[in-house]
Amino acid sequence: MKSNGKLHNQDETRTAVRKAQKAGAVPAKRVQKQDKEKQPLYNPFFHYRKRRFPIWQRLIVLIALSAVALVGGAMFGYGGLGHRNVWAVFEPATWQHILDFLKTD
Structure with a gap:
């Protein structure tokens, strides 16, 4: 079974993103999306968490x-x-x- 070139590129992208996440360097698009959805506002004096x-x-x-x-x-x-x-x-x-x-x- 031959792999499609487009599919192969998506697999490479996914593995690159996973490696970047493991290394701590997440691509900018992912960080912005996660910040809006999951992470609360940053406050340097207190660790904010929703009660x-x-x-x-x-x-x-x-x-x-x-x-x-x-x-x-x-x-x-x-x-x-x-x-x-x-x-x-x-x-x-x-x-x-x-x-x-x-x-x-």
Whole structure:
């Protein structure tokens, strides 16, 4: 089976590109195409990478978990350790009673 001259040139081009990629010298056309598609903007001070969860989402989750921990801890402390009604922690009279202990004259 004879090889077509055009096909032979394509094979040589592919092998040349592969060798250049292995050596680290990628042709200019390939570098520009890869830069646009895969690589983020270059910043000399920081190594930029795209985050799975943005910082604002992390802050919202942190605040929500802190609120849940605060409410759960108050319910456990007042109801579980204090041997009282767990749901009484949400009544304003309970908090007024707690604040009276904290106030000093």
